[in-house]
Amino acid sequence: MSLLEVGNLTRRFGSLVAVNDVSLSVETGELRAVIGPNGAGKTTFFNLISGMMSPSAGTIRLDGADITALPAHKRVALGIARTFQVTEIFPELSVRENLLIPVEVAAGLRLAPWLSRSRAQEIAARVDELLAMGGLAAMSDRLAGELSHGDQRATEIMMALALKPRLLLLDEPTAGMGDQETRDVVRLIRRLHKSENLAIVLIEHDMRVVFGLADRIMVLAEGAVLAEGTPADIAANELVQTAYLGSAA
Amino acid sequence: MTQVILFNLLNGLIVGAFYALMALGLSLILNLSGVINFAHGGFLALGAYLAYSLMPTIGFWGALLLAPILTAFLGLAVERLLIRRLYGRDPLYSLLLTFGLAFIFQDGLRYVWGAQSVPYQIPGWLASPLSMDYFFLTGYRVFMMIVVALAVAGLFLVLGYTRLGMRIRAGTLDLDTVSVLGVNVRVLRNLNFGLGIYLAGLAGVLAAGMLGLSPTIGDQLIMPSFVAIIVGGLGSLPGTLVGGLLIGVAAGMTTVFFPTATEAVIYVMMALVLIVKPSGLFGDEGRLR
Amino acid sequence: MTFLKNYGVTLLVWVVLLAVPFWFPYVGGYTGLGTRTIVMALAAMSVNFLLGFTGVLSFGHAAYLGLGAYGAGMTIKYLLPSTPLGLLIGVLAGTLGAMAIGAMIVRLRGVYFAMVTIAFGQVFYFIAFRWSSVTGGDDGLTGWKRVPLDLGFTRIDILGNDVAFYYFCLVCLAASAGIMALLLRSPFGRTLLAIRENERRARFLGISVDQHIWLSFVISAAFASLAGVLYAYLDNFVDPRAFHWQQSGEFVIMVVLGGMRSFWGPLIGAAIFEVLQDKLSSFTDNWMSLLGLFFVLVVVFFPRGVLGAFGRKPTP
Numbered sequence: 001m002s003l004l005e006v007g008n009l010t011r012r013f014g015s016l017v018a019v020n021d022v023s024l025s026v027e028t029g030e031l032r033a034v035i036g037p038n039g040a041g042k043t044t045f046f047n048l049i050s051g052m053m054s055p056s057a058g059t060i061r062l063d064g065a066d067i068t069a070l071p072a073h074k075r076v077a078l079g080i081a082r083t084f085q086v087t088e089i090f091p092e093l094s095v096r097e098n099l100l101i102p103v104e105v106a107a108g109l110r111l112a113p114w115l116s117r118s119r120a121q122e123i124a125a126r127v128d129e130l131l132a133m134g135g136l137a138a139m140s141d142r143l144a145g146e147l148s149h150g151d152q153r154a155t156e157i158m159m160a161l162a163l164k165p166r167l168l169l170l171d172e173p174t175a176g177m178g179d180q181e182t183r184d185v186v187r188l189i190r191r192l193h194k195s196e197n198l199a200i201v202l203i204e205h206d207m208r209v210v211f212g213l214a215d216r217i218m219v220l221a222e223g224a225v226l227a228e229g230t231p232a233d234i235a236a237n238e239l240v241q242t243a244y245l246g247s248a249a
Numbered sequence: 250m251t252q253v254i255l256f257n258l259l260n261g262l263i264v265g266a267f268y269a270l271m272a273l274g275l276s277l278i279l280n281l282s283g284v285i286n287f288a289h290g291g292f293l294a295l296g297a298y299l300a301y302s303l304m305p306t307i308g309f310w311g312a313l314l315l316a317p318i319l320t321a322f323l324g325l326a327v328e329r330l331l332i333r334r335l336y337g338r339d340p341l342y343s344l345l346l347t348f349g350l351a352f353i354f355q356d357g358l359r360y361v362w363g364a365q366s367v368p369y370q371i372p373g374w375l376a377s378p379l380s381m382d383y384f385f386l387t388g389y390r391v392f393m394m395i396v397v398a399l400a401v402a403g404l405f406l407v408l409g410y411t412r413l414g415m416r417i418r419a420g421t422l423d424l425d426t427v428s429v430l431g432v433n434v435r436v437l438r439n440l441n442f443g444l445g446i447y448l449a450g451l452a453g454v455l456a457a458g459m460l461g462l463s464p465t466i467g468d469q470l471i472m473p474s475f476v477a478i479i480v481g482g483l484g485s486l487p488g489t490l491v492g493g494l495l496i497g498v499a500a501g502m503t504t505v506f507f508p509t510a511t512e513a514v515i516y517v518m519m520a521l522v523l524i525v526k527p528s529g530l531f532g533d534e535g536r537l538r
Numbered sequence: 539m540t541f542l543k544n545y546g547v548t549l550l551v552w553v554v555l556l557a558v559p560f561w562f563p564y565v566g567g568y569t570g571l572g573t574r575t576i577v578m579a580l581a582a583m584s585v586n587f588l589l590g591f592t593g594v595l596s597f598g599h600a601a602y603l604g605l606g607a608y609g610a611g612m613t614i615k616y617l618l619p620s621t622p623l624g625l626l627i628g629v630l631a632g633t634l635g636a637m638a639i640g641a642m643i644v645r646l647r648g649v650y651f652a653m654v655t656i657a658f659g660q661v662f663y664f665i666a667f668r669w670s671s672v673t674g675g676d677d678g679l680t681g682w683k684r685v686p687l688d689l690g691f692t693r694i695d696i697l698g699n700d701v702a703f704y705y706f707c708l709v710c711l712a713a714s715a716g717i718m719a720l721l722l723r724s725p726f727g728r729t730l731l732a733i734r735e736n737e738r739r740a741r742f743l744g745i746s747v748d749q750h751i752w753l754s755f756v757i758s759a760a761f762a763s764l765a766g767v768l769y770a771y772l773d774n775f776v777d778p779r780a781f782h783w784q785q786s787g788e789f790v791i792m793v794v795l796g797g798m799r800s801f802w803g804p805l806i807g808a809a810i811f812e813v814l815q816d817k818l819s820s821f822t823d824n825w826m827s828l829l830g831l832f833f834v835l836v837v838v839f840f841p842r843g844v845l846g847a848f849g850r851k852p853t854p
Contacts, residue, residue, distance in 0.1 A: 338841070341595050341652075344649070344652060345787070345790060345794065345833055346837045346838070351830070352830030353827050353831060355826060356824050476657050479653065479657065483650055513664050513668075516664075520642055
């Protein structure tokens, strides 16, 4: 049984079929990339898995349990965390508070009206650990909205990770970044993938990033799966080359 | 009994038509600019008082024509001088601003025309009943229904077939795109506000002949208009129209059977709609958030 | 030194509030006005719990002020002349009302949420207005009085002694402010800040946003109804205007005037508002116009409020 099993997922917007009969299974420990030209349905696919919208047809299973109809926050509780194409953080809270909130939620404390001293210390220790892991310790007391684009991205990724997810969905983690920032984020993702026991699925446009990171790659075009395989398979696949040369490159 | 029911049904329909006329204006402004115009009732009252003051000189028909237009011009000015400053800020601010304007309107009207209701003359031949059996079916009631129907039809024609109307509709759906396409959004919002206020002024001129004219005339109409928008559905003008008529009739019918609950019944309807379909009868789910 | 830095403002606020009966008369005030100010401040702080710290605009909190006021007044008039029981039932009435209404509106956001809260506020206005055999209708609920507190070992005459009643209200304000401050520093309070900052992010961190907004709404309404209880006790009177949207609007303007991201802002807003109203309404018949003008001026020229000018640390 795979960690994530997506079966024949379809999403229509009126007459447009944004995601068309896509199936995918991801194992724990795997790092999977989803690529495809603009408008291929990648983000819609993520939105379906994370519960931002519901599919027109098909099923989504996590560890064998059907989660197709669950609302987003319940999927998070089961272990699905995500980041967004445009960074979503809490701009007027400090970086520390940005991480504190998901740590507390993950500890089952979202409704807690108070916290014992010892529990608060445990939580603070976990936040410090995440700050260090994301390279954010030096700026922990600054407002998240004041950070550089790259550091905001790192904050968002660490927020997702603070939830202790089993499946992490990253939507274009290096979008809009310079070379140095891209390298930093790639290094962060690789480090997390090694140290944490989770599966990562990422959408990415930068092919150096994709081929540098992914174990397997799924190519979407016009909402449907065009090809699936190891980086080497994909690089050699003629269909993929036509799709990219034809529409994106 | 039949007479009583018919009487209240007709009354409800007419009052509902006023709710709808007012709510359509509110909806136009809300949908395009994200502003709840709390001063809408004040504009309505002003339209009625202008008509009252103009009537001795230019007669009822002249006033019916001119008063809403003058009100609309004031609306354009208010949008330009005050409300425009607040676009893009938290909707809280525009709400507070129009709230303050509502107070100023009410007090100002009282200052100029007095706190007591004033005698509002409608043409004599319109005031007489059309039928002996159905004494309540006066010419004025029929006349109001016709004018409201014409105004609503006119509004939908403007929105459907003129350049301004199409731009308003497009802006309601996606303001950014409309702006990128070279439409002057500032002017568009200004004219749209004026259009909404015109409807309020027209409703005022008509309603004063039936409800009597005092500075608080707008007050009794604004809350039901909010309810009409919520019941009819967020972002849907036909929904607003239906919502207005529906709560008008419901209130009218309640008067027959349980008069104490006349005002409360529309809020009960709102609660029911919110439980069953939070976005309203014809509402767009996407506008909830 | 750190203590002063962290708690200096709070300390200053309490020193000033505790001393009101001693200094207020010398600047042209009177104890009753001081009491009214802290009661309205409590209501404004409850609105700010929702607006400033959850990012949700309620324009209908007068509904809960009114429920608290009528709940307390009717308890004493019809049930049992007991100040604490009136308080309990008043708060209960407002809280239950908020639970029901909150459940219906919690899926709405932004202007639509505000609009529905305004509309729902009016239901109670009409009920109080129409059901005159019980509520006294337009004339208000009269013929009852708050009762001196009997603590067993001693009796506090909050009825005959204005200063004693002021301190009674201040104790209620202190308890409420304390609870609100603690909640805002708790994990639950931080989820509210998260929702204010970025609702989508909050949802995808596993926060069930509608549920949290509902809770915040109910908590906020509970404090608003406590303010309502005190409001009724203040004059031993309540009329339907307690429910009116004008009252709701006044709470929001107090919040904005004081500074809506700051914990004590609404208190300052309420103080400015109440003193202005007290002084100006005796001068002029056109108080409504001045009030309206005041709203417009605050919004256009002073949108961040008195405390908005300093720091932005949102937690108390």
